[in-house]
Amino acid sequence: MATSAAHLNIGIIGAGRIGKVHAAHLARHVPRARLAVIADVSEEAARACAQENGVPRAVADHRAVLDDPGVDAVVVCSSTDTHARIVTETAQAGKHIFCEKPIDHDLAKIRRALDAVERAGVKLQIGFNRRFDANFARVRRAILDGEIGQPHLLHIISRDPAPPPISYIKVSGGLFLDMTIHDFDMARFLIGAEVEEVYTAAGVLVDPAIGAAGDLDTAVVVLEFANGVIGTIDNSRRAVYGYDQRVEVFGSAGGVRIDNNYPNTALISDAGSVRRDLPLNFFMDRYTESFLAEMRAFIDAVLDNTPTPVTGHDGLAPVVMGIAARKSYDEHRPVRLVEVLSQ
């Protein structure tokens, strides 16, 4: 189902926060892509996004994108609760799919969507953009090239600058499926192995309203990988100094570490201290280039008929880990992922 055309004609479904980012990238910075149509249930949002990016067509009903014979691939950026259905319909329409994370919070729905993709033989890439960040990619390369020997320990620090609104927390699937999901993906990506067991210690230390909404805001998840590596993910919904995104991997021959990205490298020294500006504040600033790189990788995979770098299985596995992490907290015990998979 690969196309031999020089360009891939794209439809975007969902012109919200992330849809606008992908639209701008595809319109301006991905020469092998042509944006053909934007859909959003808010026709006004679709029209504004189309106008902004020189896209000829804007529609309210996503099925108009699927019915358009001129569209080769669809970028799904609508709300999470629509992803599984739209992925299934897009596969049935014979179009390739880039789907924002997560595919769904429900494993049965994810499996049904992945089955539809498999049956249709179309390509699917999931939007775990951090894999395409230059820092994280360098850590992965250090591991792949044996620069640190055999990895033994992984530490991921991932703290947001501020919690999202409570209205979002209520529908987001909770800390583990909304925020930690990126870190679960990063853990699997960096170590190159599956996680078999998780143990969670967590609490509500930032805002009692988050607890009242049934969620957590502070957590450490311990990971046991199939290859023996032990990992930790340390999350907070609020780091007062900004977006805190760091990783260390320690191995038999050394270690590799990445620090936060800053808007500049200036260090101010005076008689009392040495100081610098705060890190880049949130994901739109910190991960801008990775959003572009993942889109280029998707277009290349379709046009060159190579495997997509983030597969449907990569979309499923972190959801399993998120469900297991919450179960571990609720039941106050380590949880093996097979327990969740067999439910």
Ligand SMILES: NC(=O)c1ccc[n+]([C@@H]2O[C@H](COP(=O)([O-])OP(=O)(O)OC[C@H]3O[C@@H](n4cnc5c(N)ncnc54)[C@H](O)[C@@H]3O)[C@@H](O)[C@H]2O)c1
């Ligand atoms: N990879 C990342 O770092 C990242 C970052 C942000 C968002 N996301 C994901 O992207 C998705 C969208 O998030 P957002 O922040 O852009 O949300 P948003 O609410 O800003 O935008 C969603 C848009 O989808 C539209 N929409 C909803 N149902 C639709 C349908 N059936 N057909 C067409 N349009 C529809 C809404 O009108 C809205 O404009 C979520 O699944 C989120 O998890 C991923």
